[in-house]
Amino acid sequence: MATPGSASWHAMLDSAQLILRDEGYGALTSRRVAECINVKQRLVYYYFKTMDDLIVETFRRLSLRELERLRHALASKAPLRHIWDVCIHTSDSRMISEFMALANRNDRLRKEVVRFIEESRAIQVKALRAALEGKSSVSRIAPAGLAIMATSLALSIMREKALGVNTGHRDVLAAINDFIAAAEPAKRART
Amino acid sequence: MATPGSASWHAMLDSAQLILRDEGYGALTSRRVAECINVKQRLVYYYFKTMDDLIVETFRRLSLRELERLRHALASKAPLRHIWDVCIHTSDSRMISEFMALANRNDRLRKEVVRFIEESRAIQVKALRAALEGKSSVSRIAPAGLAIMATSLALSIMREKALGVNTGHRDVLAAINDFIAAAEPAKRART
DNA sequence: GTCTATACACCGATAGAC
DNA sequence: GTCTATCGGTGTATAGAC
Numbered sequence: 001m002a003t004p005g006s007a008s009w010h011a012m013l014d015s016a017q018l019i020l021r022d023e024g025y026g027a028l029t030s031r032r033v034a035e036c037i038n039v040k041q042r043l044v045y046y047y048f049k050t051m052d053d054l055i056v057e058t059f060r061r062l063s064l065r066e067l068e069r070l071r072h073a074l075a076s077k078a079p080l081r082h083i084w085d086v087c088i089h090t091s092d093s094r095m096i097s098e099f100m101a102l103a104n105r106n107d108r109l110r111k112e113v114v115r116f117i118e119e120s121r122a123i124q125v126k127a128l129r130a131a132l133e134g135k136s137s138v139s140r141i142a143p144a145g146l147a148i149m150a151t152s153l154a155l156s157i158m159r160e161k162a163l164g165v166n167t168g169h170r171d172v173l174a175a176i177n178d179f180i181a182a183a184e185p186a187k188r189a190r191t
Numbered sequence: 192m193a194t195p196g197s198a199s200w201h202a203m204l205d206s207a208q209l210i211l212r213d214e215g216y217g218a219l220t221s222r223r224v225a226e227c228i229n230v231k232q233r234l235v236y237y238y239f240k241t242m243d244d245l246i247v248e249t250f251r252r253l254s255l256r257e258l259e260r261l262r263h264a265l266a267s268k269a270p271l272r273h274i275w276d277v278c279i280h281t282s283d284s285r286m287i288s289e290f291m292a293l294a295n296r297n298d299r300l301r302k303e304v305v306r307f308i309e310e311s312r313a314i315q316v317k318a319l320r321a322a323l324e325g326k327s328s329v330s331r332i333a334p335a336g337l338a339i340m341a342t343s344l345a346l347s348i349m350r351e352k353a354l355g356v357n358t359g360h361r362d363v364l365a366a367i368n369d370f371i372a373a374a375e376p377a378k379r380a381r382t
Numbered sequence: 383g384t385c386t387a388t389a390c391a392c393c394g395a396t397a398g399a400c
Numbered sequence: 401g402t403c404t405a406t407c408g409g410t411g412t413a414t415a416g417a418c
Contacts, residue, residue: 008383024296026217029411043384045413094295101292103354104285105215110354117356125359140369145362148347149340156343163294163301165308168316171336178331199401220393234402236395385418393410400403 004057009047011037016058021095025102028055056108059099062091063116070123079127080184084176087154093162096155121147131183138182150176195248200238202228207249212286216293219246247299250290253282254307261314270318271375275367278345284353287346312338322374329373341367 003009015036019028030044030051048054066086073082090096103113121144128143139146153176157169194200206227210219221235221242239245257277264273281287294304312335319334330337344367348360 003383006383022296024292025215030413031411039383040385041412042386042414046383051412094292097288097292097295100350101215101285101288104288105213114354114356117351117354118358121358141366142359142362144359145366146359148351148359148363149344152343152347153340156339156346159291160308160339163305163308165305167309167312168333168335168337168339171333172339175332175336194401197401221395222393230401231403232394233396233404237401242394383418385416387415387417389412389414391411394408396407397405398403399405400401 003047008037008039008043012044012047012054013058013061016054017062017095020058020098021092025055025098030054052106052108055102055106056112059109059112059116063112066090067116067119067123070120074123074127078184078186080131080180081186083124083127084150084154084180087151088158090154090158093155093158097159121151124150128183135183139179194238199228199230199234203235203238203245204249204252207245208253208286211249211289212283216246216289221245243297243299246293246297247303250300250303250307254303257281258307258310258314261311265314265318269375269377271322271371272377274315274318275341275345275371278342279348281345281349284346284349288350312342315341319374326374330370 012033015033016028019032019036023032028051031041033044033054034041044054048057069086070083073079073086076082099109099113103110124147125143128146132138132143141149153172157172160166160169203224206224207219210223210227214223219242222232224235224245225232235245239248260277261274264270264277267273290300290304294301315338316334319337323329323334332340344363348363351357351360
């Protein structure tokens with residue numbers, strides 16, 4: 001259509017994110033997006049051919065920003081610590097749940113999600129491989145296994161926190177902290 | 192309203208599950224449910240006062256069945272192995288994604304989900320505590336931490352498998368197998 | 383780039399007959 | 401217990417003026 005990257009374009013994606021987070025994908029409609037930025041519904045279809053396009057583009061912009069944060073953390077002095085910080089402070093868990101649900105039935109979105117998972121995991125594996133080189137005593141699990149454990153736990157902890165469950169969180173966070181301290185003994189920090 | 196537990200009642204919950212799994216909560220409508228079991232839309236409102244009630248009841252029935260499986264596994268000869276089997280072969284990950292998304296904005300469902308998480312975790316902790324008694328060398332992580340790791344990983348692996356991602360799965364499954372073998376050295380099995 | 387107006391489908395929920 | 405019929409509301413998407 002026209003003008004990806006313009007002010008209205010970004011405003012629509014911003015609204016889409018907020019609606020997804022606060023009201024769920026069932027509420028992500030062209031009318032609702034338009035209402036959020038005080039324009040008429042018709043304009044949404046000027047920027048996005050279908051609502052499907054809007055959803056895919058919303059995830060795409062979000063995932064590119066997230067990968068940027070991960071690459072920045074990878075290049076830092078304490079990659080493991082900073083990558084974990086990015087994972088545990090990533091986008092709202094409710095919004096992630098919505099994208100997951102959508103990805104199961106939207107093939108274009110699914111491909112974007114798969115791309116994101118694979119790229120982010122590659123960054124994590126790179127950091128873990130470098131940190132664990134010559135330290136076989138820290139973990140017998142391969143870097144790829146540790147990476148999936150990290151993302152999986154970060155997501156579960158965020159989600160349960162949002163639901164109001166806390167059982168076992170302290171234990172897991174302590175274990176992760178110990179692991180990072182052993183693999184990357186540079187400075188001390190709080191989780 | 193009337194007759195919870197009757198044939199039509201169960202048929203409606205069965206349909207609701209299938210629709211959630213295959214089409215998402217956006218498609219879970221009274222008309223769609225009625226269509227699936229060849230009755231008219233009006234009948235759904237005879238069994239469930241609102242669509243909200245139908246959703247909550249669908250999760251409730253499912254979670255009670257799941258807890259029953261977990262309790263059965265706990266009472267078996269190899270509790271850790273069997274509980275893990277239940278976790279990794281639980282309800283379809285797409286359906287779980289839908290319930291998660293719904294629970295973030297439906298307070299009655301949220302309470303049911305919290306109850307399920309806490310009860311299932313208690314069962315897992317019980318099994319882990321018993322298995323690890325006097326075996327401090329197997330893991331330094333407390334049982335509650337190990338429980339959240341297990342559920343978290345089972346869900347992530349199922350979800351990624353459904354999406355078509357495999358990176359690191361083999362490593363994680365091997366690690367879990369090793370852990371169970373060390374904590375519960377009874378018989379050998381495949382994961 | 384932003385608007386008015388509209389076609390057409392589907393939603394939740396209810397009234398009331400049999 | 402199951403049906404027909406219907407209300408008011410909201411959804412995607414498009415035509416076309418300014």
